[in-house]
Amino acid sequence: MKLSQNRYFLVLFCALLLITQVHAQKAGLKKIDLPDLDSHLTFLIDDDLEGRATGEPGLDKAAEYIRKQAKRIGLKAIDDNGDYYQEYTLVSKRMDTENSSITVISEKEKINLGNPFYLLNPDTLNHEISGEVVFAGYGIYSKEDEYNDFDGIEIGGKIVMIMNRGPLDESGKSLLEGQDWSSDRSYQFKMPGIIMRGPKAVLIVMDPKSGYNSLEEYSPRMARYLSTSRYVKEFGQKDRSFMPNVATKIIMIHREVADEILKGGSKTLEKLQNKIDKKLKPVSFDIPETTVEISANYTLDEKAVPNVVGLIEGNDPELKKEVIIYTAHFDHVGTDGMGGVFNGADDNASGTVALMEIGEAFMAEQKNLKRSVMILWVSGEEIGLFGSKYYTENPLIPLEQTVVNMNLDMVGSVRTERDKGSVGGEKVSVLGMDSLSLIGGHQSSELMDIHNQTMDKVGMFTDSTMNDPNHPYRYFYRSDHINFARRNIPILFYSTGIHVDYHKITDNYDRINFEKLKKVSELSYLVGYELATRPERIVVDNPFSNWGRMR
Structure with a gap:
């Protein structure tokens, strides 16, 4: 009788725990909001920001906007100055x-x-x-x-x-x-x-x-x-x-x-x-x-350039020292010098605003987090992955305590009739409404399992066409996640794929499918939520350092 009671209370406890987790996930999901995604993105792609080129005034305006959103959301500033900025010095030789x-x-x-x-x-x-x-x-x-x-x-x-x-x-x-x-x-x-x-x-x-x-x-x-x-x-x-x-x-x-x-x-x-x-x-x-x-x-000239970073602190006394880092670059390629502006709606205002909503989602259920979650908006991606490289060489939380890097770059597009042929020598690869390109997951089979289970849960399909470190387009090496992978930190890089407007003036508001952007944001949040709340840290069973000679 006593054993049966114990089993009864154990089952009841597990059920209540599951209900609590589902409720927390839903509370977070409600914060990922279409009007907010629209509003944030509309600001970032305004011509007044002049294409957000690293080292230019438009990037500074974007950084200030992101900083204000980080503060509004309630993210914790963990940089030395307490202003959400991590700055490096860009030297330009013109x-x-x-x-x-x-x-x-x-x-x-x-x-x-x-x-x-x-x-x-x-x-x-x-x-x-x-x-x-x-x-x-x-x-x-x-x-x-x-x-x-x-x-x-x-x-x-x-x-x-x-x-x-x-x-x-x-x-x-x-x-x-x-x-x-x-x-x-x-x-x-x-x-x-x-x-x-x-x-x-x-x-x-x-x-x-x-x-x-x-x-x-x-x-x-x-x-x-x-x-x-x-x-x-x-x-x-x-x-x-x-x-x-x-x-x-x-x-x-x-x-x-x-x-x-x-x-x-x-x-x-x-x-x-x-x-x-x-x-x-x-x-x-x-x-x-x-x-x-x-x-x-x-x-020669020099200029201070910021990354923007904020933290949602976990609640477990020990596990909160570990962190899941979300990254998205907020810079783009500037202007064409003839009056045209490369506003970079998909590349990468989409990932930038997704991180704002993901941060807000985690703040809504912070009390349930065991591990901490960092939201890291990086600059300098378009000119050499500078911001993420600077962070990994000057981490605000020790890299050995970083569980996973989740990188979002170009996550707001859906294939249209225009998306045919190639662009910049690369085959157009943008996907449909229910598909998402995955790069990464190779370093941890547990991480890949979490990704696959979450994709099934939200009704999306994984496209792994580009998920080969030796693919001729080298996507594995071309966004900010690579600087974490090289430090043996498991990575997931999400993208909706290359479209005909890639690095063109036409990558603007009309390129964005906000329902798709919301869906990718929700998926990314749910994967991170699982990582932040599970009792055990995922195992890295295939570290990057074991892959042999890689670029």
């Missing part, structure tokens, strides 16, 4: 365009060209480069195709000029089978082989068939990005330039500059490209009696 130039010197004349150019790997404030010039077609060596743009020429110690991409047919398809050279980013694959040949500099020009004369025509945003090199002062003087510490300087030039250089050989870029593509044979040569002088000069 090209001084008025004092930078390319000069073409021939036997007949010396022409100083004012066309913009972009040095991809600056390593000092002043660069002076001069030398003879060699035209090397596309700069491709393909053994499989028996094609070699370097056959019969010597580029060591000289300036070599190449076209972007590779030989193409009339439809734009690569004529070489060894590798697809039709991508506008193909120059990246050419550089190692060219640099091994020891040129002073590589001049890259958009090929005429591309339809673009210059980088700024192709992508004003990329042109502005390349005109400025940025790094975090506290990390040491490490420029995030393309192929740093390489003596050969890599420079993107205007087509008018290329044609001026080619005058010495009585050629034009268009005629040379047509000749190469027609016969699929290289046309490479030294440009006679022509030298080029390049002067590239830079200025």
